[in-house]
Amino acid sequence: MSKLNRRHFLVAGLTAGAAAAIPATSANADPVKDPAAETAQSLASRGLTTDPFTLGVASGDPDHEGFVLWTRLAQQPLAEDGFGGMPQRPFPVLWQIYSDERCRRVVRSGVAVAAHEWGHAIHVEADHLSSDREYWYRFRVGPYISPVGRAKTAPHPLSYGGALSMAFVSCAQYEHGYFTSYRRLAEEHPDLILHLGDYQYEYTKNTYNIPGGNVRNHEGPETVTLANYRQRHAQYKADPDLQAAHAAAPWLVVFDDHEVDNNWADEIPEHAEDQPTFLQRREAAFRAYYENMPLRRTSIPRGIDMQLYRRVRWGRMASFHMLDTRQYRDDQGCGDGYKDCPAAVDPSRSITGAAQEEWLVDGFHKSRAQWDIIGQQVFFAQRDNNAGPAKVTSMDAWDGYVASRQRITQGWIDAKVRNPVVLTGDVHAHWASDLKLNYDDPTGPTVGSELVATSISTGGDGADSDPATHPFLAINPHLKFYNNQRGYVLTKIERDAITADFKVVPHLREPGAEAYTRATFVVEDRVPGVKQTYLRPLDPSVLARRVTVDETVRLETERP
Structure with a gap:
């Protein structure tokens, strides 16, 4: 030995x-x-x-x-x-x-x-x-x-290696259903798994409920102390489906909000009355997160601070820029939610903080990877939910930090990044979209691609629908796909293309559902934007169902 x-x-x-x-x-x-x-x-x-x-x-x-x-x-x-x-x-x-x-x-x-x-x-x-x-x-x-x-x-830094099988996931609310998607993901035998946030949820039982009632309950109170967070992580880690996914492949993890507190921003909690003890809560949550994740010593928390953004290289094939969009962000504008908010376009505001923004753009300039992949938490592309002149967008996503998004997008354009691809979680639905420097000009050039994973379980079973009938896609022509079932995204990364299968499971109230591919999109080398290559035919009973703007907003914001 x-x-x-x-x-x-x-x-x-x-x-x-x-x-x-x-x-x-x-x-x-x-x-x-x-x-x-x-x-x-x-x-x-x-x-x-x-x-x-x-x-x-x-x-x-x-x-x-x-x-x-x-x-x-x-x-x-x-x-x-x-x-x-x-x-x-x-x-x-x-x-x-x-x-x-x-x-x-x-x-x-x-x-x-x-x-x-x-x-x-x-x-x-x-x-x-x-x-x-x-x-x-x-x-x-x-x-x-x-x-x-x-x-x-990973392959040697000078080698591309073979095709990389990479999956990404987010949002696993234990109470809302069985972790069947984790089990099916493990059975795919990927080389790498990215978890983009909301690994666990902070609520006590009977707080964050779904129609028909929760499938199972959290143990213990709402997580506030180190003991609370350790107990909650242990409850999740004891789940056999999650254990199978962890044992299947190495993970790259970043947190979002629920690992600490819903919609927190830097040193600001969701509710003002929690401010006096929030920093102690954040410190406890960070420590428990490190204790329960396969992270390097560079991420050991020091008080209320934790170095989570980092760069992981997969040979010359891909560079993964893993972001932290919670710890350094300015607070959400206009009281959060979907708003037409002047703060959203304030050039002084950032979702990453200045230091991380500079680190990311510097990484773009130094990269020689075939694919520069940004692993992060919240929706990157613009999603305006108002067909009129007002722009109504989510203040909790990059839409609430327009200048920050524009600086980073311009950064990869100026660096002549070969293939920028953003991976996202948070919104409990599958999406695929083209990325623009100027979303107000739909005829302008596409400069990148975004793939969004639905939740593992948050929101319960969800429901299928015809993506062509979703009003967000009509209002935002750069958005190309939507599906509100649960699941994960499985990608195959090769030198000439990334192929993304949007996997879904039909139900979570009972264990054992089989996964299937709802749609497949391809991002071609040096051709920014997503191209659909497969769409599973809909059941006739689903064809008549239309998803409304109000329903989409409700599904993303119906948190206590």
């Missing part, structure tokens, strides 16, 4: 809001006892009496040499104190990476310490692996062995 130095894994403890690393050891070296050699009786004497791998495993943030491995020990995932029924002591955990799916050939291994202060979470930054290949991994404490996860390294 290979010896490891300090940078091969992360074990964090809290010291004045920063991380304190514990020296690394190999799997069998002193002073850390080999966790695989311990007996159940020995572990029980220290309070570990049952299988602690109840929350599954995950990997994330791959590069051409490795990736992050994650697990969190929890004997009782829903414990109210947020510690998962674990004793107040550290536990060494053996991790192993294999070159084969049957876990016979170990290529990397070591010991990481699950610290009580960090909710017994483990983040292993594995490196010195071969580029552009599959690996499998698992963890062990005494007789307890975790499920096996699959990960993949």
Whole structure:
């Protein structure tokens, strides 16, 4: 087994809001006892009496040499104190990476310490692996062995590699339905999964309800404290469909609002009365988010701050610019919602903050990727819901920060980015759209493409409709597709094109629904904009159903 130095894994403890690393050891070296050699009786004497791998495993943030491995020990995932029924002591955990799916050939291994202060979470930054290949991994404490996860390294920075199978998802409200879409996504065996926000929701039960009643309930109160957020993350992570998706491929994650508080902006909560304690809430939410996600040490929170925007390269094929549109934004204008709002066009306002905006545009100028893919949270293209002269748009999306959107769009134009593609979540529906520098001139050039994933479960089953009858598409001719069912987007990224399958599941109130492709769009190399290549025929009963502007707005805003 290979010896490891300090940078091969992360074990964090809290010291004045920063991380304190514990020296690394190999799997069998002193002073850390080999966790695989311990007996159940020995572990029980220290309070570990049952299988602690109840929350599954995950990997994330791959590069051409490795990736992050994650697990969190929890004997009782829903414990109210947020510690998962674990004793107040550290536990060494053996991790192993294999070159084969049957876990016979170990290529990397070591010991990481699950610290009580960090909710017994483990983040292993594995490196010195071969580029552009599959690996499998698992963890062990005494007789307890975790499920096996699959990960993949990126191609070498000078190589394109083969076709990249990438999926992206968002918005998984546990109460609104089973996570069937996660299960079907896992069965697709993608190389990479992007989660674009609203991984979990903060509400207590009977607060955010769907017609017909919620399918299942959140445990605990609305999430405010670290214990609350840890418990809520554990409830989600204990779901077998979500565990399957995490084990299927490495993830790139960014948060949106519900990981903290609905519609929060920088240091401002949704409700003014919550302002006195909001920063403590934000700090707790960020810490729990890091503890429960396969993120690198660069994202360890420091007080109320967390470095989440980052760039992940997949060889020369793609550069993923992962954005944070919550932590640095100006507050939503005109009290939020759909408005004709003067603040929306204020050039001083930003949804990313000046530093992140500069970082993104600088990345465009330095990029040599075939595809520059912006992974972010809220609708990028203009969506005017008023056919008259007034412009009525969502203040919670890029429409509420028009100058910020224009600066970034102009940035990729000036940088001569070969293929800019924006990936989006948040709105609980599938969309596809062309991107413009000037949306008021529909005849003007198309300068990019946007693909929007519907929710995993938020909003319940949803309903199919004829996208041609949606009024938003008539008012905004750059919008090309709409569907209000649940699901995910599965893409195939090649040098000559990105092919995007908009996958949907027909129902979530019972588990086990099969997924199917509702529509397929293609973005061709050096041809900005989306082209539909497949549309599943509608059932005759759906053809007569028209989606209204009011219904779309209601579906996106019917939150407490």
